[in-house]
Every structure is written in C-alpha cells, then in structure tokens.
Amino acid sequence: MAKRVGIEVSLAISEAVKQAKVDAIAAYPITPQTHIVEHLSELVADAELDAAFIPVESEHSAMSVCAGTAAAGARTYTATSSQGLALMNEILYIIPALRLPIVMTIANRALSGPISIWNDHSDIMGARDTGWIAIFAENGQEAYDLTLQSFKIAEDHRVLLPISVNIDGFTLSHVIEPHEFIDQQEVDAFLPEYKPAVQLNPDQPVSMGMVGIPEVYAEAKKCQDEVLKNSEAVVKEVFREFGEKFGRHYQVVESYRAEGAETLLLTMGSVSETAMEAIDRLQDVEKRSVGLVRLRLWRPFPSADLLKAVTGCKTLAVLDRAVSFGSPGGPVASEVRSTLYGVDGAPYIASFIAGLGGRDITIADFISIVDQAESMAESNENHQYKMIGVRE
Amino acid sequence: MENLNVFAAKLAPQQEFLAGGHRACQGCAELLAVRLVAKTLGHDYIIANATGCLEIVTSSYPHSAWKVPWIHVAFENAAAVASGVEAAVKVLQRKGRYPVDRKITIVAQAGDGGTVDIGLQALSGALERGHDMIYICYDNEAYMNTGIQRSSSTPYGATTTTSPAGKADPLGQHTMKKNIVEIAAAHNIPYVATASPSYPFDLMNKVKKAAETPGPAYIHCFVPCPTGWRMAPNLAVSIGRIAVESKVFPLYEIENGEYRMTVTHKKHRPVIDYLKPQGRFRHLNEAQINQIQEQVDKSYERLLKKVKMSELELD
Numbered sequence: 001m002a003k004r005v006g007i008e009v010s011l012a013i014s015e016a017v018k019q020a021k022v023d024a025i026a027a028y029p030i031t032p033q034t035h036i037v038e039h040l041s042e043l044v045a046d047a048e049l050d051a052a053f054i055p056v057e058s059e060h061s062a063m064s065v066c067a068g069t070a071a072a073g074a075r076t077y078t079a080t081s082s083q084g085l086a087l088m089n090e091i092l093y094i095i096p097a098l099r100l101p102i103v104m105t106i107a108n109r110a111l112s113g114p115i116s117i118w119n120d121h122s123d124i125m126g127a128r129d130t131g132w133i134a135i136f137a138e139n140g141q142e143a144y145d146l147t148l149q150s151f152k153i154a155e156d157h158r159v160l161l162p163i164s165v166n167i168d169g170f171t172l173s174h175v176i177e178p179h180e181f182i183d184q185q186e187v188d189a190f191l192p193e194y195k196p197a198v199q200l201n202p203d204q205p206v207s208m209g210m211v212g213i214p215e216v217y218a219e220a221k222k223c224q225d226e227v228l229k230n231s232e233a234v235v236k237e238v239f240r241e242f243g244e245k246f247g248r249h250y251q252v253v254e255s256y257r258a259e260g261a262e263t264l265l266l267t268m269g270s271v272s273e274t275a276m277e278a279i280d281r282l283q284d285v286e287k288r289s290v291g292l293v294r295l296r297l298w299r300p301f302p303s304a305d306l307l308k309a310v311t312g313c314k315t316l317a318v319l320d321r322a323v324s325f326g327s328p329g330g331p332v333a334s335e336v337r338s339t340l341y342g343v344d345g346a347p348y349i350a351s352f353i354a355g356l357g358g359r360d361i362t363i364a365d366f367i368s369i370v371d372q373a374e375s376m377a378e379s380n381e382n383h384q385y386k387m388i389g390v391r392e
Numbered sequence: 393m394e395n396l397n398v399f400a401a402k403l404a405p406q407q408e409f410l411a412g413g414h415r416a417c418q419g420c421a422e423l424l425a426v427r428l429v430a431k432t433l434g435h436d437y438i439i440a441n442a443t444g445c446l447e448i449v450t451s452s453y454p455h456s457a458w459k460v461p462w463i464h465v466a467f468e469n470a471a472a473v474a475s476g477v478e479a480a481v482k483v484l485q486r487k488g489r490y491p492v493d494r495k496i497t498i499v500a501q502a503g504d505g506g507t508v509d510i511g512l513q514a515l516s517g518a519l520e521r522g523h524d525m526i527y528i529c530y531d532n533e534a535y536m537n538t539g540i541q542r543s544s545s546t547p548y549g550a551t552t553t554t555s556p557a558g559k560a561d562p563l564g565q566h567t568m569k570k571n572i573v574e575i576a577a578a579h580n581i582p583y584v585a586t587a588s589p590s591y592p593f594d595l596m597n598k599v600k601k602a603a604e605t606p607g608p609a610y611i612h613c614f615v616p617c618p619t620g621w622r623m624a625p626n627l628a629v630s631i632g633r634i635a636v637e638s639k640v641f642p643l644y645e646i647e648n649g650e651y652r653m654t655v656t657h658k659k660h661r662p663v664i665d666y667l668k669p670q671g672r673f674r675h676l677n678e679a680q681i682n683q684i685q686e687q688v689d690k691s692y693e694r695l696l697k698k699v700k701m702s703e704l705e706l707d
Contacts, residue, residue, distance in 0.1 A: 023483050026476065050487060052479035056472065057517030064469035064514065068440060068476020071463050074484055094465055193489070200461040200477055201491050202436045207456035209441075209464035211448050 004178040009140035009167065010035035012179045013079075013105055016147035018049045019187045020103075023074035023194075026054040026065035030084040031117045032169035033107040037079055059084035063091040063102075070100035071208055073199030075151065078102065081169055082109035085123045089130070095162045096131035097224060098208055099197070101154035102162040104132075105147065108269070108321075109169040110357040118358020119169040121269065121321040124298070125331045131224055133163040133231055134298040138272045140177035143167045145248055148182070152191050153238045159231045160197060166298070168270040170358070182246055190245060229300045252302040253309045257283055258291030263315040263374055264347070268295045268332060271319065271361050278366035290370050295332065303339045310340070316347040317373035320385070321355045328384045348377035354388035365389060404596070405431045414457040415449040419625025421632060422446060422530045422615040425589035426501070429528060429613075430460070432599040433497050438477055439463070442470035442502030442511060445537040446530060468510040471518035471527055474500035478523045497603045498525040504545035505535045508572045519579040519608045526602045526609045529572065532617035540620040544570040547640075549684055550672045552620075557675040564675065568687065576610035577646045583609035585645035585654075590614075590632030594643055594654050601645075614641045622671025631669060638666040639692040650702040651695070663688050 007015075013036050017025070025044075027037040043049040052069070056062045062078050070076040080088065085106055095102055108123055110116040124134060133153065137143040143165065150163040167173055182190075198206050212220050235252060243249035256276050258264055267275045272294040282290040293309045293316075295302075310316055320330025327334060333351030340346040350373035355361040365388055376383065409430035416423040422445060441447045441464045450457035451464060465473045478498040484490035500518070502511055507529040515527060534552045535541040542555035542565055551557040551564035577584045583605040587595040595613065602609035616632050618625040635641040636655055640663060643655040663685045667673040676684070 023487070023489075024476070024480050026479075050483070052483040054475060054479050054521065056475075057513060057520070061469060061472035061475075061514050061517055064465055064472035065476035065479070067465045067469075068463070068473040068478075069480035070476075071473075072438075072477045072480035072484065073490065074480035076480075090466060091469065098463075098465070199491075200438045200463060200481075202438065202461055202496060203492055205459060205461045207451055207458050207462045210451040210453040210456060212453055216453055 004180050006176050006178050008035060008174065008176050009143050009172045010107075010174065011039050012140050012144040013147050013167070014039035014043065015181060016144045017077050018043050019182070019184055020075065020077075020148060020151045020191055022049070022051050022077045024052045024054065024066070024069035024076045025078060026056050026062045026069065027078050028056050028059045028062045028080070028084060030059070030081045032109060032173045033079045033081040033084070033105065035173065036105055036107070059087040060091060063088040063095065066102045067091060067095060067098065067100060070102050071098065071200050073194070073196040073201075075155070075194040076100075076102045077104070079105040079107065081107045082111055082123045085127055086111060089127060092127050092130035092132060094209070096228070097220065099160040100162060101160050103147065103150045103154055104162065104164045106164045106166045107169040107173040108166050116357040117169070119171050120356045120358070122323070124164065124166050125322040125324065127164070128299065128331065131161070131228060132299060133161055133228065133235070134166060135163065136166045136269045136296055136298060137172065138270050138294065140172060140175070140179050141248070143172060144179055144181070145242065145246070145250070148187060148191060149238050149242050149250075153231065153235050155194050156234050157197055159227065159234050161228060161231055166269065171270045186245070190242070232297065232300050232302060235297060250296065251305070252297035253305040254294040254296055255309050256292040256294065258293055258309065260289070261291030261313055262289040263317065263370055264291050264293050264310055264313045265366065265370065266293045266295065266310075266316060266318045266332070266336065268298065269321065271321070271355060274361060274363060275366050278363045278370075281363060282367065282370065301335055301339070306336065306339055307343065310347060311345070313347045315350065315373050315377040317350045317352060317369050319369065320351065320353045323353055323356070330385050333385060348380065350376050350383070351385035352388050353385050359389060361388070401592070404592070405434065407431065407434065409434070409459045410450070411457045411459060415452065416445070417619045417625070419618040419628040421589050421617065421628040422532060423449070424629070425530060425595065425613050425615050428589055428592050428595055429599050432596045433499065433603060435460070436492070436494055437497040437499055438481070440465070440470045440474035440477055440498070440500045442506035443467035444503040444506050445532075446501065446503065448537060467506055469514045470500040470502045470506060470511060472514040474498050474525050474527070475518045475521060475523045478525045498523070500525060500527045502529060503537070504529060504531040504533060505543045507531075508545045508570045509543050516579065519576060519581050519610065522607050524606055524608070526599070526611060528611045528613055530613050530615045532615045532620060533569070534620050536617050536620040545572065548687065549676050549680055551675060552672070562675060563680065564672070573610070573612050576612070577649070579608070580649070581608040581610060582606070582648055583645070585610075586612045586614065586641065586643050588614045588632045588636060588641065588643060590629050591636065591643060591655055598645060598654070620672070622674075623669050627669055631666065634661060634666045637661045638663050639688050640666050642692060642695055644695065644699070650706060651698040652702065653699055
C-alpha cells in the first residue's frame with residue numbers, strides 16, 4: 001500500500017477518476033465542484049489521462065453529452081452541485097432508464113433561494129427519485145475509494161445504472177486530508193476495462209430511448225426499480241472485494257459504538273465524523289448509552305440493513321440536512337419511519353433538521369439532539385420534525 | 393454520387409436505412425427528407441434524435457424504423473447527445489476500443505422547436521465546440537407533434553393553435569421567422585446549408601458535403617407538413633418547390649463563410665402562389681399578403697447581396 005499523501009479531497013477524487021481511466025468527461029463549472037473537473041482537464045491536457053474532456057455550455061448539456069458518450073461505449077464521468085444538479089434533473093431520470101453507467105460526484109450544496117454556495121443535502125434530495133444509485137462519503141479517503149468502486153458497481157452487467165458519489169461541498173471538497181492512493185496496477189486489476197452491454201455501433205444497430213406506449217411503460221418502470229433494488233447486492237459485493245484487496249471496509253449502513261445502545265443517532269455524510277466525537281463524549285464522559293448509525297447507501301434504500309442496525313434501541317434520532325417542504329419529516333427520517341412502521345419493538349423516531357446552507361453542526365448540537373430525542377421519546381411526543389439551531 | 397445533379401433518380405442509392413411502415417402522417421415531407429438523408433449517409437452513421445414527430449413516428453417500442461444506430465434522450469439536447477457520441481467514438485477509436493474503425497458520421501436531428509427554441513443553447517454549444525457532426529433541422533414551422541403550436545420558426549401571418557387569427561387579432565403569428573441559418577453561420581462553422589426534399593439531389597449533395605466536411609455542419613431542411621399547414625397531403629412536394637420558386641425558402645449554402653445559391657430561377661413566382669394552397673394563411677387579406685411579399689423580397693435581396701459579396705471575394 002502506498003504512503004499517505006496530504007491532498008485536497010477534490011484532487012483525490014480526480015486522481016480516482018484518472019486511475020479509473022475514464023474515456024469521457026463532460027462538465028460545467030459550479031462551486032464547489034469545480035476543483036475536481038479543473039484538475040481533470042489539467043490531467044487530460046498533460047496527457048496523464050487519455051480522455052475526451054468536453055467543456056459544455058450547461059449542466060443540462062453536461063448530462064446529455066454524458067448520455068451520448070456512455071451510449072457510444074465510453075466510461076463516463078461528470079461532477080456537479082446544487083443548481084447544476086437541478087438543471088440536469090430532466091436528464092437524470094432518463095440515464096437509468098437507458099441503463100447508462102455514468103459516475104457523477106455531487107459536491108452537495110444548498111439550493112437557491114436564497115442563493116447559497118454552502119453545504120447541505122437539498123440538491124441530492126431533489127434528485128432522490130431519479131433512479132440513480134446514491135452513495136455518501138464521510139471523508140476524503142472514502143470519497144477516493146468510493147469513486148473507484150462506483151465505476152465497478154455501475155458497470156456490472158447486473159446493474160448498468162448511474163451512480164452519484166455525494167461529498168459535502170467545502171466541508172470535504174475544499175479541505176486537504178491525508179489519502180492513501182492505490183497503485184495503478186492494483187486499480188487496473190480491481191477495475192477492468194469497461195465492456196458495454198450495448199453500444200451505438202453501425203455494425204450492430206440498436207434504437208435507444210424509444211417511445212413507451214401504455215402497454216409497455218409500466219413494465220419498463222418495474223424492471224428499472226427491480227434492477228435498482230437488486231444493485232444493493234452488487235454494491236455489497238464490490239465493497240467486500242475492495243475491503244479484501246485494500247483493507248478498507250465499507251458497509252451500506254455503518255455503525256459506530258452502537259451495540260446495545262438505548263439511543264441511536266442516524267446521520268449521512270461528513271457530519272458523521274462530528275457525530276462520532278459526540279458519541280465518544282456521551283459514552284466516555286457522560287456514561288450514556290448512545291451510539292451512531294450512518295447511512296452510506298441512500299439509494300437503493302438499504303431497509304434490511306437499517307432495520308438490523310437499529311433493532312433494540314429505544315430512541316432513534318435522525319438528522320436531515322434538507323427540508324422536504326410540506327412533508328411530515330426530513331427526507332431521511334421519512335424513509336426511516338416508513339422502514340420501521342409496524343415493526344415490533346420499533347424505536348421512537350425523532351426527526352431533526354440541521355446544517356442547512358452551510359450552518360455548522362457542532363458536537364454540542366448533537367448532544368442537544370440526543371437530549372431532546374430522549375425526552376421526546378419519554379413523553380412520546382407527536383411531532384413532524386425539529387429544526388436545530390434556528391433563530392425564531 | 394459525385395455530382396447528384398447530373399444523375400437520374402434511379403441512380404440514387406437503392407438501399408434504405410429508414411424502414412417503411414412508420415407512423416408519419418400522409419404526405420409528411422419530413423420523412424421524405426429523412427429517407428433521402430439516410431440513403432445519402434448509408435450504413436456508417438449514428439443518429440441522436442430530439443423528441444418530436446420524427447422520434448415518435450419512428451420509434452414506438454417495440455417497432456423501430458431505424459436500420460442505423462439511433463438514440464433519443466430528450467427534446468432540447470440532440471446536439472449535446474450527438475456531441476457526446478462524436479467525442480466518444482473518436483476517443484474509443486483512438487484507443488482501439490471501438491468495434492468499428494471506419495469513419496462514422498454523427499448526425500443530430502430535430503424539428504424546428506427542438507432547434508430554434510428549446511434546443512438553441514445545446515445547438516450553439518455543440519457548434520461552438522467544433523464537434524465533427526451534422527446537425528439537421530427538419531423545419532415544419534410549428535410544434536406539429538403537440539398539435540400545431542407556434543414556434544419562433546413559424547412564419548409571419550400563419551395561424552397556429554397558439555397564434556390563432558381571431559376577431560381581435562386577425563393576423564395570426566406576429567413575429568418574423570427566426571433566421572436560424574444565420575445564427576448557425578455566426579458560429580463560423582465550415583458548412584451551413586438550406587435544403588428541401590422537393591429538390592432531392594440538391595439535398596443529398598448537401599448532406600454528402602456536410603458529412604465530408606471536418607467539423608460541424610448545419611443543414612436547415614424545409615419540410616412541409618400537410619396536417620399543420622392545413623393543405624392536401626399530395627401538395628407536400630409541390631409546395632416545397634413553390635417555396636423555393638417564390639423566394640420564401642431559397643436554397644443556398646455557406647461554405648467557410650462564402651454564400652452560394654444552389655438553386656436559382658430566372659423568374660420568381662409571387663408569394664400568393666405559395667400562401668394560397670395553405671389553410672394556415674387562408675385568413676390573410678390583400679394588404680397582409682402584399683406585406684409578406686415585401687418581406688420576402690427584402691430578405692431575398694439581402695441574401696443575394698451576401699452571395700455577390702462572396703463572389704467578389706472568391707474572384
């Protein structure tokens with residue numbers, strides 16, 4: 001294993017994309033994703049990466065160009081954030097239906113208005129139902145590792161679906177962290193050349209993106225959902241192989257000091273690292289029975305693994321970093337409630353929203369979340385969600 | 393196929409790459425044009441198709457009319473999808489990983505709505521980036537697929553379902569047809585042309601030239617729509633000819649910035665010959681028709697000036 005190198009997380013992701021030997025990249029500048037594609041364009045300009053770099057005129061075209069490159073059989077990558085992801089939205093739905101295994105980094109950023117360049121999860125939540133596999137990274141090493149694994153998951157012929165690797169904008173994208181890079185030879189052995197199942201080729205012509213009349217549309221959608229749900233097994237398979245080869249182990253749902261804990265926090269993304277510190281303090285200093293569950297795979301939603309991870313706890317405090325306007329809870333909390341509904345001995349679920357538009361979530365905030373959740377559970381308080389740290 | 397102008401129709405390629413049995417309306421000139429384009433480009437081409445009439449009539453799953461690789465993604469992005477296909481084929485051929493090592497022509501095709509309105513940005517981006525591809529706009533002068541709504545390519549005075557001539561507003565469409573050909577040419581691309589299936593050899597020659605030109609080429613193809621223009625289906629070809637003969641839709645090309653008329657007439661018909669058979673212009677009065685005649689004369693004069701300037705430059 002190579003030595004640890006201090007490098008900006010965005011650049012580490014670019015390195016993963018380079019090591020994956022992508023054939024095509026189409027991207028449009030948007031903060032805080034820009035460092036990734038800037039570095040990739042440098043790598044292409046310096047002949048360190050033999051790929052087509054297509055600097056398009058909008059994110060809508062970025063995703064459309066990616067559709068074209070992937071359909072022609074190229075290993076394809078793009079990256080975006082926030083408004084960019086929202087502008088792609090129309091095409092995001094079409095990519096999985098065309099079974100195009102595009103890998104995209106989303107440097108998660110709040111949506112306008114008011115316009116904000118800072119981090120939360122409202123962008124990916126808007127793309128929640130587009131049919132992409134969505135994975136969250138908590139730190140730079142994970143961002144690098146998960147980017148490499150994503151190509152392998154997406155391109156597996158049992159999957160052939162696009163993947164978004166979500167990294168918190170600025171909190172991850174713009175910080176320098178230590179990374180262990182995998183040697184190119186080992187990357188090549190882990191991630192062989194992309195073999196498309198079908199591609200646009202005059203010698204074997206295919207029609208892609210045909211009209212779905214009412215007699216076939218429902219079947220097409222059912223197929224698509226089955227494939228997405230079945231991809232969870234492949235995600236786990238690739239995580240396992242990666243862990244065996246490189247010693248860094250990933251789970252679709254991760255637990256931290258959660259065994260036997262009466263109260264569990266549930267988080268997604270880089271705040272999980274702050275949450276771990278809060279757990280340490282609660283367990284080691286305050287001697288409280290509080291653990292942490294982190295959702296790594298957001299789509300397909302890992303219901304069975306989540307159920308296993310939270311079984312036995314009395315109170316589950318779910319943290320969301322996006323508002324689902326008019327909804328009875330944060331988007332993650334709603335999924336968790338739906339997963340646990342009717343389950344014997346299911347915990348009390350408290351929904352919290354925090355960290356919107358770059359607002360910090362501190363260790364003290366997590367402790368306050370735990371305190372509130374426990375007292376809400378005590379009184380079985382009927383609530384939709386509570387927002388943390390908001391001035392009223 | 394060196395010079396199709398001197399060839400008889402029976403010498404045109406016999407092979408078809410657009411199968412019959414598609415669902416286009418009777419007398420649809422768009423499908424006539426597409427068939428000719430397909431014949432010209434032959435086996436080795438890939439199509440990125442925008443949403444629209446052409447897409448729905450040729451691709452109702454499980455029936456496809458396409459004998460060449462074809463992809464449809466959305467309405468406004470045919471140019472972007474084609475850019476991606478072009479870039480990928482190039483890079484994969486360079487890396488020795490594309491199954492075909494022959495030259496493959498990449499074509500984006502869309503209607504006027506998918507080109508001059510919603511697809512304008514993606515088109516501009518693709519032309520500006522210089523992809524080696526042909527963009528063909530099949531212009532039937534309104535959103536025919538959704539039921540004849542006006543586009544910015546609908547001509548002045550035409551009635552459509554969203555620019556209807558009524559009691560308070562007897563004109564119909566108030567705006568002049570957007571000059572997308574000039575917009576394409578303003579990108580300084582090597583080849584721009586207008587074409588019409590009513591002049592099949594002129595169309596095929598231009599498609600061939602576009603395919604042979606490295607870099608982006610734009611072809612604006614005039615395709616009469618009997619359904620939307622409210623005229624008899626058997627008039628589609630003749631109305632296309634009258635459009636050219638009356639200077640409404642002149643056939644020309646712009647090669648590396650130089651303008652050249654490809655079909656000329658010593659005498660031109662009056663625009664009334666073009667307007668009269670079409671129900672969409674039925675409501676126009678004499679004054680309005682005269683106004684259209686003036687507009688047509690003026691823009692034709694302007695075009696001729698550019699042609700003359702190019703002739704001077706080339707001398």
